[in-house]
Amino acid sequence: MTAALEALDLTRRYQLDGVAVEALRGVSLRIGRGEFVAIIGPSGSGKSTLMHLLGCLDRPTSGRLRVNGVEMSQLSDTELAELRNKTIGFVFQSFHLLARTTALENVALPLVYRGLGKAERRSRARAALESVGLGHRMEHRPSQMSGGEQQRVAIARALVGEPKVLLADEPTGNLDTRNGAEVMAILDRLNSDSGVAVVLVTHEPEVAEHARRQIHVRDGLIELDTADRNPE
Amino acid sequence: MALEALRVNRLRSVLTMLGVIIGVLAVVILVAVGTGAKDAVEKEISGLGTNIILVVPGRLSVGAAPTQSKLNLADVAYVRRVVGDPAKVTVSLQSGETVRVGGTEAFVTIVGTDQNLTNIFERPLDKGRHLSETDVDTRRRIAVLGSEVADKLFGDLDPIGRQLTISGARFRVVGVYAKIGQTFGVSRDQEVHIPVTTAQRLLGIARVNGIAVGASGPDEIEPLQERVVAALTDRYPGEKFSAVTQTQLLGTIGSVLGMLTGVLAAIAGISLLVGGVGVSNIMLVSVRERTREIGLRKALGARQRDVLAQFLIEAVLLTTIGGVIGILLGVGGALTIQALTPVPASVTWWSVALAFGVSAAVGVFFGVAPARRAGRLDPVIALRAE
Structure with missing residues (x-):
């Protein structure tokens, strides 16, 4: 069975004011379908860079990355956009909802780029919002909702396209404990119910506890992968 | 969106x-x-009439001073023969003069012309009659007034049959034109038309300013224009004549x-x-x-x-x-x-x-x-x- 994500010796170098910064120095990992993985590391460890690469928002300086069995280095920018649209769902720390747009329209947004008709988009978005318990908030705008609710809208948006991988970058970073716990519970449930692989990026060990596998990143390298200790 | x-x-x-x-x-x-x-x-230009050709001595160009005219009534008769239809040729001799009725004066454009004017130009009458052939032949001192002149000199009175003085000579009003407004910013309601023969005697000259020819159809304009200019050049070797048509003007x-x-x-x-x-x-x-x-x-x-x-x-x-x-x-x-x-x-x-x-x-x-x-x-x- 093909892995959801398969990285081989990924490196990523940036030029910052003429100085080369090596954010990733050779990362290899394999994340299977339906896995729940946390990538943990202090800030500056390279975990965000890794997430951007895994989400095909960025291209590695060297190394190979297969997403759902597709070698991403061979794809054009347009094909990469399609890959993101169909295979990957993003959840961000700061939600990134369109402010003047209703929850329903926010959730339906990825389907616009898939070329689906309006009725189809709306019915799928409605179902996704109901699955995160926001059936009663369809026509609310982000400013009319709590942080926890906004993040759940963002999760619904990530899921509406039925991706293989959900990448969550500090999804609880802007939430209080109660809302954070609620969001984590939803991710947990989605992972076990729908079988979408969840990759959680965080610097908080308590959040990472939710994942069944933890990958510790430090200085651009994988320091520890719990999968190596107790192989499935 | x-x-x-x-x-x-x-x-x-x-x-x-x-x-x-x-x-x-x-x-x-x-x-x-x-x-x-x-x-x-x-x-304004098409309002003048249809298929008009204006013949003037000299070369016609924008901004050029008018050439001293050499054309006279004999030339008009000559052009009439060239054109073939005498009724389709008219003549114009213009001069600015003062007209007077009792104590009222007006400075007007005196136009010496003939009975064929209305065969070529649009010039409807308000009352009275146009100039006739007899008027021209016998040098009658009669006048047809532009509407503004009539208003100014006679007010509410009916001008027909009344007297007016042009440069000291007495004239009788036989007609008043309907109001037609301006052409190129010049009010044509300030004209007074008198027989061209009378005008020549009044002004003491034998020439005319220009000749106007009416073509029988749009296709006739150009050949007729050429024929008239060629005939005049024939008659006055070495002289230039210009004929301008409405279409060219337009x-x-x-x-x-x-x-x-x-x-x-x-x-x-x-x-x-x-x-x-x-x-x-x-x-x-x-x-x-x-x-x-x-x-x-x-x-x-x-x-x-x-x-x-x-x-x-x-x-x-x-x-x-x-x-x-x-x-x-x-x-x-x-x-x-x-x-x-x-x-x-x-x-x-x-x-x-x-x-x-x-x-x-x-x-x-x-x-x-x-x-x-x-x-x-x-x-x-x-x-x-x-």
């Missing part, structure tokens, strides 16, 4: 559109005024006014261009403000062309909405000018279509750079933007 984005920044959108609105408004109004002026002049004046309209439209077009620069500017600001949104859209699967299209549509929408408002205001403005001032204004469909097309094109042209910038944003950097 694009409309929504414009609505969010309503004031900014309106101010940006204002540049386009003013540009389009200027194009529509200035072209309307230019076209209106052209139409008015063309109407063509010359039309092209001058058309050029004027073009210049006006070009000046207005510059302001439209400036409006386009404003659109470009605001779209750049908008792209910067919405960098995170662009990053998000890209993360969700928007391709470069999707983002480009989004911003391009916004820019085009800005300019076309501005264009439509500008057209409405421009048409309204032209109609107002038409109604409230003597300036003629005629809105042409092509200026409206052009203004709309140009404003849409301005949107594409000035929207492309900001939209490309948006489309090319790196999603990672865009998502991190503040």
Whole structure:
């Protein structure tokens, strides 16, 4: 069975004011379908860079990355956009909802780029919002909702396209404990119910506890992968 | 979606559109005024009559001083033979003179002419009669008045049969022309027509200013024109004669006014261009403000062309909405000018279509750079933007 994500010796170098910064120095990992993985590391460890690469928002300086069995280095920018649209769902720390747009329209947004008709988009978005318990908030705008609710809208948006991988970058970073716990519970449930692989990026060990596998990143390298200790 | 984005920044959108609105408004109004002026002049020229050829001595060119005339009544008779139809040839001898009735004076244009005038020119009568052949042959001292002259000298009285004095000689009024207005800014209602023979004696000269020939149809104009000029040149070797037709006059004046309209439209077009620069500017600001949104859209699967299209549509929408408002205001403005001032204004469909097309094109042209910038944003950097 093909892995959801398969990285081989990924490196990523940036030029910052003429100085080369090596954010990733050779990362290899394999994340299977339906896995729940946390990538943990202090800030500056390279975990965000890794997430951007895994989400095909960025291209590695060297190394190979297969997403759902597709070698991403061979794809054009347009094909990469399609890959993101169909295979990957993003959840961000700061939600990134369109402010003047209703929850329903926010959730339906990825389907616009898939070329689906309006009725189809709306019915799928409605179902996704109901699955995160926001059936009663369809026509609310982000400013009319709590942080926890906004993040759940963002999760619904990530899921509406039925991706293989959900990448969550500090999804609880802007939430209080109660809302954070609620969001984590939803991710947990989605992972076990729908079988979408969840990759959680965080610097908080308590959040990472939710994942069944933890990958510790430090200085651009994988320091520890719990999968190596107790192989499935 | 694009409309929504414009609505969010309503004031900014309106101010940006204002540049386009003013540009389009200027194009529509200035072209309307230019076209209106052209139409008015063309109407004046065609109002003279149909298929007219004017024969004058010398070379006729714009700005040249009139040549001293050598033509006399014998030449008129000669031209009549050349043309073949004597009724289709008339003559004109003009002079500015003072006319007097009792204590009232008026400075008028005395036109010495003959009974054929009305066969060639449109000159309807209000009352009385036209000049007759007998009037010309017997040098009668009778006059047909332009409507303004009649009003000024006689007021509410019926001028027919009354006396007036032209340069000391007494004349009897036999007719009054209907009001016909101006030709080239000269009021033709201030003319007094008398028999050409009488005029020659009154002014003490034997020549005439010009000869007018009426062609029997549009196709006849050019051959007839050539024939008359050739015949006159034959008669006076070494002299130049010019014959100008209505069509030539229309063509010359039309092209001058058309050029004027073009210049006006070009000046207005510059302001439209400036409006386009404003659109470009605001779209750049908008792209910067919405960098995170662009990053998000890209993360969700928007391709470069999707983002480009989004911003391009916004820019085009800005300019076309501005264009439509500008057209409405421009048409309204032209109609107002038409109604409230003597300036003629005629809105042409092509200026409206052009203004709309140009404003849409301005949107594409000035929207492309900001939209490309948006489309090319790196999603990672865009998502991190503040």
